[in-house]
Amino acid sequence: MRDKIEAALKRSRADYTEIRIEEREATTVAYRGKDLETASAVIDAGGIVRCLCKDRGWGIATFNDRGDLLTKVEQAYQCARVAQSEEPIELAPIPVSEDRIAVTLEHDFRGTTMAGKKALAEEYNSILLGHSDRIVDTQCGYNDTFSRVFFANSEGTFIEEERPMITLWVMVITRDGDNVQTATETRSGQKGFDFVQGREEMAQAVAQRAVDLLSAETVVGGQYPVVLNQMLAGVFIHEAFGHLSESDFVYENPKAQEMMVLGRRFGQDILTVLDDGSLPGLRGTHKYDDEGTPTGRTDLIKNGVLVGRLHSRETAAKMGEKPTGNARATGYRYPPIVRMTNTAIEGGETSFEDMIQDIELGIYACDMYGGQTALENFSFSSAYAYMIRDGQIAEMVKDVILAGNLFTTLMNIDAIGNDFEWMQAGGTCGKGQGGLPVTFGAPHIRIQNVVIGGK
Amino acid sequence: MDILKQLSTEAEQVEVVNVQSESTTVGFEANRLKKSQVEETRGVAVRVVKNGRLGFAASSDEAAAEKLVSNALESAAYGDEIPIAFPAPQSAPKVTTFDQAITELSVPRMVEIGQEIIDVICLVEPDALVNVELERGVQHLSLRNQAGSNVSFRRSPLSISFEVNRIKGDDVLFMFDTLGTTVWEDDYLAFARRLGEKLELAKRSATIQSGRMPVLFAPTGALVLGLPLMLGLNGKNVYTRISPMVGKIGEKLFDDKITIVDDPTLDGKFGSASYDHEGVAHRRNVLVEQGVLKGFLYDLKTAAQTSASSVESSGVESTGNGSRSLFSPPAPSPTNLMFGAGETPLAEIIAGIDEGLLVENALGLGQGNVISGAFSNSLSLAFKIEKGEIVGRVKDVSIAGNVYDLLQDVAAVSRETEWVYRIFSLPYILLPDVNVVAKE
Numbered sequence: 090m091r092d093k094i095e096a097a098l099k100r101s102r103a104d105y106t107e108i109r110i111e112e113r114e115a116t117t118v119a120y121r122g123k124d125l126e127t128a129s130a131v132i133d134a135g136g137i138v139r140c141l142c143k144d145r146g147w148g149i150a151t152f153n154d155r156g157d158l159l160t161k162v163e164q165a166y167q168c169a170r171v172a173q174s175e176e177p178i179e180l181a182p183i184p185v186s187e188d189r190i191a192v193t194l195e196h197d198f199r200g201t202t203m204a205g206k207k208a209l210a211e212e213y214n215s216i217l218l219g220h221s222d223r224i225v226d227t228q229c230g231y232n233d234t235f236s237r238v239f240f241a242n243s244e245g246t247f248i249e250e251e252r253p254m255i256t257l258w259v260m261v262i263t264r265d266g267d268n269v270q271t272a273t274e275t276r277s278g279q280k281g282f283d284f285v286q287g288r289e290e291m292a293q294a295v296a297q298r299a300v301d302l303l304s305a306e307t308v309v310g311g312q313y314p315v316v317l318n319q320m321l322a323g324v325f326i327h328e329a330f331g332h333l334s335e336s337d338f339v340y341e342n343p344k345a346q347e348m349m350v351l352g353r354r355f356g357q358d359i360l361t362v363l364d365d366g367s368l369p370g371l372r373g374t375h376k377y378d379d380e381g382t383p384t385g386r387t388d389l390i391k392n393g394v395l396v397g398r399l400h401s402r403e404t405a406a407k408m409g410e411k412p413t414g415n416a417r418a419t420g421y422r423y424p425p426i427v428r429m430t431n432t433a434i435e436g437g438e439t440s441f442e443d444m445i446q447d448i449e450l451g452i453y454a455c456d457m458y459g460g461q462t463a464l465e466n467f468s469f470s471s472a473y474a475y476m477i478r479d480g481q482i483a484e485m486v487k488d489v490i491l492a493g494n495l496f497t498t499l500m501n502i503d504a505i506g507n508d509f510e511w512m513q514a515g516g517t518c519g520k521g522q523g524g525l526p527v528t529f530g531a532p533h534i535r536i537q538n539v540v541i542g543g544k
Numbered sequence: 545m546d547i548l549k550q551l552s553t554e555a556e557q558v559e560v561v562n563v564q565s566e567s568t569t570v571g572f573e574a575n576r577l578k579k580s581q582v583e584e585t586r587g588v589a590v591r592v593v594k595n596g597r598l599g600f601a602a603s604s605d606e607a608a609a610e611k612l613v614s615n616a617l618e619s620a621a622y623g624d625e626i627p628i629a630f631p632a633p634q635s636a637p638k639v640t641t642f643d644q645a646i647t648e649l650s651v652p653r654m655v656e657i658g659q660e661i662i663d664v665i666c667l668v669e670p671d672a673l674v675n676v677e678l679e680r681g682v683q684h685l686s687l688r689n690q691a692g693s694n695v696s697f698r699r700s701p702l703s704i705s706f707e708v709n710r711i712k713g714d715d716v717l718f719m720f721d722t723l724g725t726t727v728w729e730d731d732y733l734a735f736a737r738r739l740g741e742k743l744e745l746a747k748r749s750a751t752i753q754s755g756r757m758p759v760l761f762a763p764t765g766a767l768v769l770g771l772p773l774m775l776g777l778n779g780k781n782v783y784t785r786i787s788p789m790v791g792k793i794g795e796k797l798f799d800d801k802i803t804i805v806d807d808p809t810l811d812g813k814f815g816s817a818s819y820d821h822e823g824v825a826h827r828r829n830v831l832v833e834q835g836v837l838k839g840f841l842y843d844l845k846t847a848a849q850t851s852a853s854s855v856e857s858s859g860v861e862s863t864g865n866g867s868r869s870l871f872s873p874p875a876p877s878p879t880n881l882m883f884g885a886g887e888t889p890l891a892e893i894i895a896g897i898d899e900g901l902l903v904e905n906a907l908g909l910g911q912g913n914v915i916s917g918a919f920s921n922s923l924s925l926a927f928k929i930e931k932g933e934i935v936g937r938v939k940d941v942s943i944a945g946n947v948y949d950l951l952q953d954v955a956a957v958s959r960e961t962e963w964v965y966r967i968f969s970l971p972y973i974l975l976p977d978v979n980v981v982a983k984e
Contacts, residue, residue: 225786
């Protein structure tokens, strides 16, 4: 494989060429209710060539047929010739790397049989099904994926990397007349089969939460002080701020650059936000990004002030900043674009008890269904929530959707908890390319004046 | 190796689907041509029924045919018993899904079209930054099964996706949509002009107070109402009994201005074809007629499961809505989903609103407890209507409600309809009393 790749790179007429080949096998066992939806495996192999003609632009060829890389390189080159960039496109320099990253998992899931994987999913599924007669639907699934990725570029970088991922998900739907409620939980990481074993308590907790939500009242819409749990705070920072830190949003856009000026105050002194793709074992971690740039910690907000952003080689060059190792692609069908890896609000000083103590009427919002941003507007839903009354956690409420303007909301974060955690959830970020593995971390945080949609 | 032949000796039923496609894409970013891309895809997906158990496997690696066969058999060994029957050959309507004109679109011509779209938008809003992506290609799908079905068809899809960003200080406007067709449309700029009209309107600002009020959903915004219903009409959600419409065929659930049809037989539309992805002939399915629930969308498996478990009072068959991508087995999916046009001209609807909201684009579609019919969305583009006129754009506004309540009383549905997000044909829908939350 290496010889073929290097031969094709040599023949390219572009200013810069890279080839990424991926060979992937994935197994999924998924239950829906008592039915087994699937216990199946897929084989997916393919590649992508990217060519850059500096005075024109990018050309891309993606393919399943890996037999003729020379033709694919030529096709990508012809595509690059069509592009019409107004200014020459530069790539910020990175070290030339030669590396082979093999994975050692203590309980490598490739050694587990289909029977074993099915038995695991079946066991958790029966916990869900047996929990309550108000449970009308469940989903319980297992997935493992093992990829071998070859990345090489015309600068001499050659990286071969093994990428494992294992995921467990459970979802419960309860029904009481027309009242239908959902609770979900996922666990995922670059880990072995043991990571998904011993999760019986998690399955029970999800089932119970779905039952509890049936008797929860819909929250009354309005403005409230809101305390977010670690999971929801992590989603919030990813959705509401993280995407604005992705420089492909900013770099072509002088007005957006005015909005995201380094040195501008975004939050109070207590707020620090970072992204780090190099932390071991986390879902968004890789030693190199998909352009061969080494990953690492990038501070985005430090003590309330914007100090950094996330880059690919192109956005870094355009903005005169350093590449940060955030060029990532969701598989070989896509070119790398600026994406988050593991994003976090750094832990602070305030205990959870102190955070809720002063709240006469507020909301404690937990976990999430999902979120979305359109630039300054964000919207995300918490999976479940509780009212806070006179400094105490009170009754459970549902349909809590937090929406608003990013800038005012970040400034309204007035307390950061001392209980930081990295999430091990199966979060995927769907920025135009489908789901890319990411994760987030945070402590509890408190935000004043949040608009909550409701009844 | 002929996979169908080989597996037919080992399993009672076999289905082999080959997909192959090529496409070319040009992409503009921030008004400038940024990239062009060529894509080639090929793969094989297999289903088998062995000892009554259903299995699935797929591969995009030509060299892995043997592994594909053993994966399929292993999958069936652990699969559930499903009373599914792959269809025998059946006749199907002739539907146009291929247009040479699309496949012959040269890259320079695609670049030209992209530039025309950007010019239309920037004429109205010079500060707009537009991302446009044009993709055209050819897709071949062939399906064979042990019952003798041998179906193959090709499509020439053309998609135009765009995203408009306009930033003035901290004021950000964002909108997006996608056009899809398999037959060349001469007036391809129509949607860009419509977008330009919305941008013109957005130049003025207005404020709105929280409260309950009439809300007019434009076609792009009406998806907020359509999405929960799509989930409710999906055979999968009927079989699992989580659809709120289970057991209600024949009942009047909505205002009689609501008619919903799924129609894959329309020439040239993005979701159209003669057969679905299981070899079942396509047909026009009426789902809701003047507020009365008429039917759901099924594929082979969900129809078989629903019939076997008596969720509905009588047995059901596939409605020809089995849809798949290479690595997933078929599942029910709408093809071209259409809400029926109404009787009232749009101008008249707007003129009749004393104080209300016009919803163009919502954020967070699909979040929350959508299957229950609930929606709660902040709005990325919405306008205030005052005394029969659109007076300006409102920001920091969100709406919430439940479609099963709100669609029982529909004030008006427009005569005008638009195709949005490739496969949805929607009119303007006026609901008289919706909860609107505005930030003070």
